[in-house]
Amino acid sequence: MQESNDILNDVTTSEYKYGFVTDIDTETIHKGLDEETVRIISAKKNEPEWLLEFRLKAYRHWLTLEMPTWPHLTIPPIDYQDIIYYAAPKQKEGPKSLDEVDPELLKTFDKLGIPLEEQKMLSGMAVDAVMDSVSVKTTFKEVLAEKGVIFSSFSEAVQHHPDLVQQYLGSVVSYRDNFFAALNSAVFSDGSFVYIPKGVRCPMELSTYFRINAANTGQFERTLIVAEDDSYVSYLEGCTAPMRDENQLHAAIVEIIAQTNAEVKYSTVQNWYPGDKEGKGGIYNFVTKRGLCKGDNSKISWTQVETGSAITWKYPSCILAGDNSVGEFYSVAVTNNYQQADTGTKMIHLGKNTRSRIVSKGISAGFSHNSYRGLVKISARAEGARNHSQCDSLLLSSTCGAHTYPYADVQNETAVIEHEATTSKISEEQLFYCQQRGISVEEAVGLIVNGYAKEVMNKLPMEFAVEAQKLLSISLEGSVG
Amino acid sequence: MPLRHKNYSVFRWKAVSDNIKIYIINMLEIKNLHANIEGKEILKGIDLKVNAGEIHAIMGPNGSGKSTLSSVLVGNPAFEVTEGEVLYNGKNLLELEPEDRSRAGIFLSFQYPVEIPGVSMVNFMRAAVNEHRKYKGLEPVSATDFLKLMREKRAIVELDNKLAGRSVNEGFSGGEKKRNEIFQMAMLEPKLSILDETDSGLDIDALRIVAKGVNEMRSSENATIVITHYQRLLEYIKPDFVHVLYNGRIVKSAGPELALELEKKGYDWIKEPETKA
Numbered sequence: 001m002q003e004s005n006d007i008l009n010d011v012t013t014s015e016y017k018y019g020f021v022t023d024i025d026t027e028t029i030h031k032g033l034d035e036e037t038v039r040i041i042s043a044k045k046n047e048p049e050w051l052l053e054f055r056l057k058a059y060r061h062w063l064t065l066e067m068p069t070w071p072h073l074t075i076p077p078i079d080y081q082d083i084i085y086y087a088a089p090k091q092k093e094g095p096k097s098l099d100e101v102d103p104e105l106l107k108t109f110d111k112l113g114i115p116l117e118e119q120k121m122l123s124g125m126a127v128d129a130v131m132d133s134v135s136v137k138t139t140f141k142e143v144l145a146e147k148g149v150i151f152s153s154f155s156e157a158v159q160h161h162p163d164l165v166q167q168y169l170g171s172v173v174s175y176r177d178n179f180f181a182a183l184n185s186a187v188f189s190d191g192s193f194v195y196i197p198k199g200v201r202c203p204m205e206l207s208t209y210f211r212i213n214a215a216n217t218g219q220f221e222r223t224l225i226v227a228e229d230d231s232y233v234s235y236l237e238g239c240t241a242p243m244r245d246e247n248q249l250h251a252a253i254v255e256i257i258a259q260t261n262a263e264v265k266y267s268t269v270q271n272w273y274p275g276d277k278e279g280k281g282g283i284y285n286f287v288t289k290r291g292l293c294k295g296d297n298s299k300i301s302w303t304q305v306e307t308g309s310a311i312t313w314k315y316p317s318c319i320l321a322g323d324n325s326v327g328e329f330y331s332v333a334v335t336n337n338y339q340q341a342d343t344g345t346k347m348i349h350l351g352k353n354t355r356s357r358i359v360s361k362g363i364s365a366g367f368s369h370n371s372y373r374g375l376v377k378i379s380a381r382a383e384g385a386r387n388h389s390q391c392d393s394l395l396l397s398s399t400c401g402a403h404t405y406p407y408a409d410v411q412n413e414t415a416v417i418e419h420e421a422t423t424s425k426i427s428e429e430q431l432f433y434c435q436q437r438g439i440s441v442e443e444a445v446g447l448i449v450n451g452y453a454k455e456v457m458n459k460l461p462m463e464f465a466v467e468a469q470k471l472l473s474i475s476l477e478g479s480v481g
Numbered sequence: 482m483p484l485r486h487k488n489y490s491v492f493r494w495k496a497v498s499d500n501i502k503i504y505i506i507n508m509l510e511i512k513n514l515h516a517n518i519e520g521k522e523i524l525k526g527i528d529l530k531v532n533a534g535e536i537h538a539i540m541g542p543n544g545s546g547k548s549t550l551s552s553v554l555v556g557n558p559a560f561e562v563t564e565g566e567v568l569y570n571g572k573n574l575l576e577l578e579p580e581d582r583s584r585a586g587i588f589l590s591f592q593y594p595v596e597i598p599g600v601s602m603v604n605f606m607r608a609a610v611n612e613h614r615k616y617k618g619l620e621p622v623s624a625t626d627f628l629k630l631m632r633e634k635r636a637i638v639e640l641d642n643k644l645a646g647r648s649v650n651e652g653f654s655g656g657e658k659k660r661n662e663i664f665q666m667a668m669l670e671p672k673l674s675i676l677d678e679t680d681s682g683l684d685i686d687a688l689r690i691v692a693k694g695v696n697e698m699r700s701s702e703n704a705t706i707v708i709t710h711y712q713r714l715l716e717y718i719k720p721d722f723v724h725v726l727y728n729g730r731i732v733k734s735a736g737p738e739l740a741l742e743l744e745k746k747g748y749d750w751i752k753e754p755e756t757k758a
Contacts, residue, residue: 424598428558433595433649436555437609437665438583438616447608451599451648 003167025087028217032081035059038186041086045155045189048162049481051169058175058185065179071313071342072371072403075284076247083249085187087217095134105180124176128192128208140204149233150195151206154222157193161243164195168226172255172292172319180286180313184220188253191221196231196262205461207236210252218249225255227262229295247275247310252287260295260322265303268462269468272308282310289316290346293325293354301328302345303459305468309320310339315373317346320354320382329355330456332468335368335400336476344374344405349385349415358389359452364400365476371403378415386419394452395425396445396476446473496730506571508533508673508704515564516553523549525729526565531673534701538715538740539708541726542748547708548592550726551677555589556582569673583609584616586672586703590662590679597649602661605649606631606668613669634667638694656687663694670698675706680714692717712744727751 004021029040038059042052067075096420128151144151150161157165175185192208210221250272258264266289275282285308291300302316319328329345347356356376364370376387393402406419425446434444449472450457457465509531516524523546529539541547553560554567556579568572574582597605611621611629622630623705631645650658659679666674676695681689695705695718707718715723717739723739724731725748732751733739 225498338647427595429595430597432557433591433597434605434608435579436583436589436591437605437669438580438612439605439608440578440580442613443608443612447600447604448597451601451604454599 010020026159028084028353029086030183031084031130033059033083033187035086037061037085039125041187041189043251044086044088045158047158050166051158054170054175054187054201058182059187061176062179062182062186065182067179068313071373072369072405073311073313073340073342075311078247078249080183084217085190085220088189114243128206129211143203147200147203149196149200149202150193152193154193154224155189157224161193161195163218165193165224168224168255168257169222169397170255172257172290173253173288179289181253181288181385184222184251184253184288187218188220188222191223191252193223194225194233196225196227196234197234198228198259199230200228201231205234205236207238209238218251220250221252221418223252223254225264225266227259227264227298229260229262231259231265234461235267236461237268238271239462240465247282247284249284250286250291250309254287254289254316256291256300258291258293258295258298258300258325261297262292262295263299263301265301266291266306266316267464268302268306269460269464269471270304270306270308270312271471273310274308274339275310275337277337279310282339284309285309285314287313287314289314290319291317292319293322293327293329295325296322296351297324298322299328300460301326301330303328303330303456304332304343305453305460305471306331306333306341306343306454307412307471312339312341312343314343315345318347318356319348319350320356320385321350323351323353324353324355325351326354329356329358329360330459332363332453332456332472333361333370333372334363334472334476335365335370337366337368339366339368341369342371344372347377347387349376349378349382349387351382353384353386354382354385355385358387358391359455360389360391361456362393362402363396363449363472363476364393365396366404367397367399369401369403371405373405373407375407375409376417377409378412378417380411382412383414385412385415385417387415389417389419391419391421392452393421393423394449395423442473447474449473487667503529507531507568507583508570509574510568511565512567513565514550514553514562514567516549517561518549518559519562520647522563523560523729527726527729527731529724529731531704531706533672533704535719535722535744536705536720538720538723538733539706539726540710540723540740540743541687542711543710545726546729547710547726548677551589551675551706551708554675554684555579555587566631576636580612581616584613588666588669588671588674590659590666590674590676590680592678594650594653594658594662596651596653598651600649601630602645602647602649603628609665610668630668634664637667637697638663639690655682656684659683659691660687660694663691667694667698670703672703673706674698674703675708677708678710679707680709680711688714689717712740715740725751 035060038055042055085452087238141151163376173181175182194206196202207442225235238240256264256266272283272285293300300318304316306312318328320327327347333343335341344360362370362372372391374389378385391404395402404421408417431441431444450469453472457468459467507530511527512528514524514527515737527550539547549560551560557603562575614621615687635645643656651662653661679691705719720737723735725733
């Protein structure tokens with residue numbers, strides 16, 4: 001049973017816990033972005049020619065684009081020439097064993113609760129730890145290899161499995177997709193690569209932990225997950241960053257391909273530094289995540305708990321191409337102080353009898369703005385497609401804003417789509433009722449918020465759910481009263 | 482040896498045998514209590530003493546200030562105390578946060594229990610019980626012990642197991658909500674319970690169950706204040722004292738016979754206080 005109280009009791013500080021900086025030698029390249037930058041990054045990674053070409057095409061396309069202005073966000077101008085596009089903790093090239101990894105790095109991940117020593121780890125999880133631009137260490141590689149599962153940093157995959165990478169890179173999110181996707185495609189530095197062969201049920205949860213450490217640096221990682229026929233994988237992503245007064249850019253791409261009967265669960269607990277109480281600093285999180293249910297009966301499920309980032313722009317989506325394929329999106333987005341979030345999903349129904357389910361729970365406090373933006377598209381040939389969307393907003397202050405922008409585009413008469421939305425507020429009466437039973441206001445808010453978000457939290461793997469519950473409470477401490 | 486205390490009035494003598502008397506501290510002492518809501522004075526000088534082992538009924542017509550009195554005692558922030566004091570076991574109650582009053586043993590059975598969607602009764606009660614335990618310096622209760630406790634206490638008010646699994650008060654009938662209040666009271670084992678119009682909206686069976694629950698919990702250690710408009714509930718929960726609240730003041734105090742008199746004559750014959758309680 002989930003000991004939600006104990007979790008809440010554990011929470012003693014409302015400060016961002018992960019705001020420390022690791023003192024480690026970092027190799028960086030010059031500030032600014034031009035073709036030279038792209039070439040340097042590619043050369044540093046010893047990439048094949050086709051990948052450099054991919055990057056350059058993306059870069060040239062990016063030059064023709066402008067930042068999107070349609071989100072309900074106020075984004076201060078970003079000087080793309082003032083960002084460092086590559087930073088790597090200095091260590092030996094591709095550490096073979098843990099002994100070769102810089103102890104400072106190990107300490108950092110230990111502090112973040114991500115021990116990289118395999119014997120210390122929960123047996124059910126393999127981790128790829130990414131700091132700034134490079135992957136530090138991937139655990140349990142050998143165990144996974146026995147099953148034919150490939151789980152490695154993106155750079156390694158480029159070296160060892162170039163064909164697979166070339167086949168799938170950009171096949172779900174084209175570099176032409178949007179401004180940030182083009183930027184990422186040009187300068188992405190590392191990330192995770194997952195390949196689950198036909199008929200394999202991945203024996204453990206796979207997890208990537210992203211950490212920004214260096215100052216003035218952008219993080220542009222790329223995750224590619226390929227699940228062959230009849231396979232299954234559950235993948236987790238976590239992220240934190242130091243507290244800094246200036247804003248830092250994070251623009252990632254996640255691509256998922258699910259073949260016939262394959263199932264991919266992708267869970268995120270996003271805890272980038274959100275900025276301080278006055279809205280100073282924090283990460284700009286502009287991420288493109290998309291899954292392709294390519295084969296019949298395939299399933300992709302996104303679960304996200306968003307508590308961090310100064311600004312979030314993110315729409316994990318599913319293209320339901322295979323017949324009977326299923327897309328799911330479960331989201332809790334919390335904004336406090338001056339945070340802004342514009343997040344949601346797109347469910348693109350192409351195949352017959354495709355189904356999608358959207359559960360979005362927004363929680364807004366302080367002076368924050370929290371928007372849900374979703375598109376349900378039923379194409380002409382998607383006979384019998386079904387969608388159910390539920391968008392709930394919970395307001396904790398009278399100075400925050402919750403907005404819902406649901407779009408539906410239905411081109412097939414047999415489709416059934418449903419949309420439900422609620423907006424609620426934690427009332428003084430509810431809080432007082434809790435207090436009269438001995439429960440403090442902070443704790444009562446935690447209980448109510450966790451109860452409100454339960455439907456989504458239940459979708460998270462156990463270890464993550466506990467972490468996520470804590471995060472919810474921390475993010476909202478001091479937001480009521 | 483006589484105890485010394487600056488508030489002598491909070492002590493009273495109690496004979497524990499023929500020749501031994503000890504000082505007993507009043508559990509609750511309300512002195513000249515005035516309170517406002519939205520600037521309007523509702524309580525205009527309440528005086529009341531309640532001791533362990535006693536049941537006090539506070540009766541009065543609508544608008545006399547009964548619910549205001551209970552709200553002020555539990556620290557509802559909607560009300561403002563403008564004058565007077567309240568001592569609970571000799572200590573200033575009014576300076577305690579509402580949750581600390583609860584942890585110190587004051588329980589209010591709400592007239593209108595609040596619904597909290599998404600929060601199950603189990604999680605809610607466990608949070609409450611553990612807070613009370615922490616206040617007493619005890620470890621949190623184990624899951625097994627807690628569920629056992631829930632089962633035991635639920636039986637007192639014949640509350641369905643299904644209700645315990647549901648969100649707090651959500652979708653409960655009027656009677657179920659009131660029984661749920663008494664169930665929570667049983668779980669938290671308060672020293673001073675205030676039942677605010679617990680009989681309103683109850684049919685006779687539910688009334689009997691609620692009264693049975695309250696009576697089972699009665700002991701020489703705890704006290705109860707029953708706030709009610711009608712005499713009906715007092716047939717089941719026998720008070721030691723009956724007070725009549727009218728226009729923000731207690732205008733009459735007597736034994737249980739007063740309730741019967743009120744039932745017969747109504748409230749009209751009560752106007753201004755003749756003698757102070």
